[in-house]
Amino acid sequence: MRLFVDVTLSGVANGMVFASLALALVLVFRATNVVNFAQGAMGMLTTFIAFSVLEHGVGYWVAFAVALACGLVLGGAVQLLVIRPVQSRPPLNAVIVTFGLLILFEGIAGAVWGNSNRGFPAAFSQSGLTIGRTKVAFSHFDVFVVLAVTLLMTAMVALFRATTLGLRMRATAFAPDTARLLGVRVSRLLTLGWALASLAGSLAGLLVAPTTSFSPTFMDLVLVYAFTAAVVGGLHSPPGALVGGLVTGLALSYVGGYLGGALEPLGALALLVVVLMLRPEGLFGAPAARRV
């Protein structure tokens, strides 16, 4: 029973991180039909920037904010400079370009910071909390993770549902040609969409870094799990990213806790295959046939 509680809690914490990166993937995919395979690497890059900022003696929260700001800028810049030129071509071209970016960013990080493993400081204690007299596998840091991702998601929902800008962005994602006919500056909003997605990716990077060996490839596996989460939830659905993230986090945690950590990647693969076979559009996705 103890194991179950611990495994569940850590599954939730991990799941929230996957949800954050999955949200980034979903935001980009539903607007442009491109899976940004470099999303994790972009988060990695901004986390390394935070690392450098910290090494200069700046406070943690300043570095945190800097990383998020760099995420915004990086996302917008990538869309503007790299993705826009290939947007009129088949989407596969853009996807391959993002693979190229993944390799490029990991190369840059290796060149600037080196490939060895490091430690990234955590904002809060990572030792388990004590509830009553029992110690649970849920730390202050995990609480922070859950709160941070919840805050991000709430902010996104508020933006999309309650503001005119959010309405325009949704229109851009659902029907870009019609949106243009309503005076929406679609190109600009696509850039903004990538910027916001990258912000979510940067948050994911900052939340993962303290828990793992911090090197240029530390986000690779997270991206795989986030992609699984996005597919499980539905590649067009932001709430799906949250649910998919939690489902994936929990599933992997159970596999790791009960069957052994080495089987986690297999667990993710199994989850992916099952979802694609039974409900390929994802939990929150609408079945295939779109606009008539």
Added chain:
Amino acid sequence: MVPGHEAASVGPENAAATGPEGRPHHGPENAAATGPEGRPHPGPENAAATGPEGRPHPGPENGRGLWVEDLSVSYGPVRALQGVSLRAEPGAVTAVLGANGAGKTTLLRAVSGSVRPRSGTVRLGPRLLTGMPVEQVVRSGVSYVPEGGSVIAELTVEENLRLGAAWRFGRRRSRQEMERIYALFPPLVASARRRASMLSGGERRMLALGRALVSRPTLLLLDEPSLGLAPMVTAQLMATLDDLTRATELTVVLVEQNARSALSIARHAVVLHLGTVVAAGPAGVVGADAALRHHYLGY
């Protein structure tokens, strides 16, 4: 620009000599930016009912409305439009008729900026529209309702309307304009919070039209609004359009295969065939020409 006209004149005519951001225009239009004083325009009554001669000249002194001059559009090797000229006056419906493939939709797409013409110009009042990207054309006061209406199915009726108004008006004013549209199309009120995908065909068409009107456009381009609608609904739609055009000095270009219903509310008609204008004249004259109807309009 006629003072006291509250409706469609809020937008582009005020911009006149200077563009939307206050930047001065290129071109000779700067000279005669205000109003229709000066030479009275030639007028469609002078044009013959058959044949493209008597093309009215666009002139800066003619003020408002749409001028299309010698427009040619090609899709790769296919010539969709060749040397098409057209004048649409404010406060009137100009019908563009013809069979499938005549180039009617291409004409609207070119005017709206969705497709770039090979040659020719499009002018709305003093403003040159050719070469502008779609978003900018729309922000100059042009509303284009493509064939089928194209509402955004994933958004609610409210959201669709709000989007239509968003480029121009803030929250409060958008709300007022949306109320105006609800008054114009009462069936939309009940469905306001419903997703557009759940509306009937007629309701969707109303929504598309309402969304085009909410921003108080100067020019309204409609591509076969009656397509797929029951005759009674079509009649209602046309009646609403007729009233609206007269009341607000709106310039309407109405593309229709249903020539009869279009001619019933149009002042002026242009008939296209294989990308060229084969007839232009007052609606009554075009409608009365039996040979024309047989050859090009199918009745």
